[in-house]
Amino acid sequence: MQYRRFGRTELQMPVISTGGMRYQDGWKDKPLSEVDPEVHKNMEATIARSIEVGINHIETARGYGCSERQLGVILPKFPREELIVQTKVGPNADSDQFRADVLDSLERLQLDYVDLLGIHGLNNTETTHWAVREGGCLAVAKELQKQGKVRHIGFSTHGGCDEIIEAIRGGDAHGGFDYMNVHYYYIYQRNWRAIQEAHQRDMGVFIISPSDKGGKLYAPSDKFAALCDPLHPIEFNDLWCLRHPEIHTLSLGAAKPSDYDLHLSAIEKIDQTDELVPPIEAKLEAAMRDIAGVNHPEAMSWTGVPEHHDAPGGHNLPIILWLYNLARGWDMDEYARGRMNLMGNAKHWFPGQKVAELADISDAQLREAVQASPFAEQIPELLRAGVERLGGEEVKRQSAGG
Incomplete structure (x- = not known):
């Protein structure tokens, strides 16, 4: 295993982390006595x-069913000083409730302290305000840090x-955050400016779910898999992400012991990144360009296309365009369909109205909304085609966060 300094925490973080979303017994909390043996x-x-295999960073969250409780039985079997344990607790308008939730998570984990505490889901202005306001969740976390219950x-x-x-x-007023968990991977590169902002503050950067939210790479489309040859898509994405020194670790939501194998294979090839990754990027770009006329699925999304809160009907137009390009360029229909039909059911975790309701918005309204985009004339037709191809049965979120 390779390790990187996790920003100002000074922790030596394995470049692959074990995330706790997929191996626990269900998505609802339950007593240990009810857990399937x-x-x-x-x-x-x-x-x-x-x-x-040297992956000593175990990451979970209060919202991941009974994951904390199960880890509370398992982790004491290993030397505490050799583990990096992270849990995440959602922000709350009531900072006293946030404190109680953190302490309860420590009790579930049967730990005196966690190495890393994440305020889980700063997804919009409201949740960020709950965290960074005077006396808010970040201030409470800093108090718990002084008491030795939280390291970073x-x-x-x-x-x-x-x-x-x-x-x-917003965290700067309280001495700043030490790290962040963020989405960033080959198919979704929008958050690079935020990673640079974190890097300027020497924050640790943890990439959320690069194999699942990064395209369901454990079950890739035939086309995407062929374009990634001679690497498996998981290997390609791991190497692509870790090519950036600003990124320190990638979360692997392992469901079973063998789920580590492809990631370990990628780490074995890390010295070959500059040889292996660029030719695959070129193939992927060419395939996307042949179908969509752009090099990357996001190319139409972030210039001149309003965010959902400023778009007609509250629709997440950039994401619809992105998902449609993933489907038509790389045949990633299964992934794109799942994400498309989550909109309207995930609140601030994946915002935007239900795509079926886009039919209520006229082409003229859409064209006016995206008039600053170089693709303004095409976008209404592309949005309709995306909904027709990918719209379907609504999808619900499994967890309270992820």
Whole structure:
């Protein structure tokens, strides 16, 4: 395993982390007595495999069902000083409730302290305000840090780039955040400015779900897999992300011990990154250009296209365009369909109205909304085509955060 300095925390972080979203027994909290013994046995084996290969960073969240409770049984079997344990607790308008939730998470984990505490889901102005206001959740976390219950404080975010930068800067008044969990991977590069903002403050940068939210790369489309040859898409994405020294670790939401194998294979090839990655990038860009007329699926999304809160009907036009390009350029229909039909059901975790309701918005309204885009004339037709291709049965979020 390779390690990187996790920003100003000075922790030596493995470049692959074990995230706790997929191996626990369900998405609702339950007593340990109700946990399926076979599920728990698999979770123990998965954590053991993680430690065996040098992945000593175990990351979870209060919202991940009974993950904390199960880890509270498993982690004491390993030397505490060799582990980097992270949990995440959602912000709350009531900072006393946030404090109670953090203390309860420590009790579930059966730990005296966590190495990393993330304020979970600073996704918009409201949730960020709950965290960074005077006497808010960040101030409470700093108090717990002084008491030795928390070593380092960060935040996780599914917000847009501007919202992430707002959260980073909002924390400065309290001494700043030590790290952040953020989405950034080959198919979704929008948040690079936020990563640079964090780097300027020497913050640790943890990439959320690069294999799942990064395109369901464990079950890639045939076309995408062929374009990534001679690498598996997971290997390509890992190397692409870790090519950036500003990025310190990639989350692997392992469901079973063998889920580490492809990531370990990528790490073995890390010295070959400059040889292996650029030719694959070129193939992917050419395939996208042949179908969509642009090099990358995001190329139509972030210039002159309003965010959902400024768009007609509250629709997330940039994301609809992005998902449609993923489908038509690289045949990533399954991934794109799942994300498309989550809109309207995920609140600030994945904002935007239900795409079926885009039919209520006229082409003239859409064209006026995107008039600053170089693709303004094409966009209404592309949005309609995207909804027709990918719209369908609504999707619900599994967890209270991720």
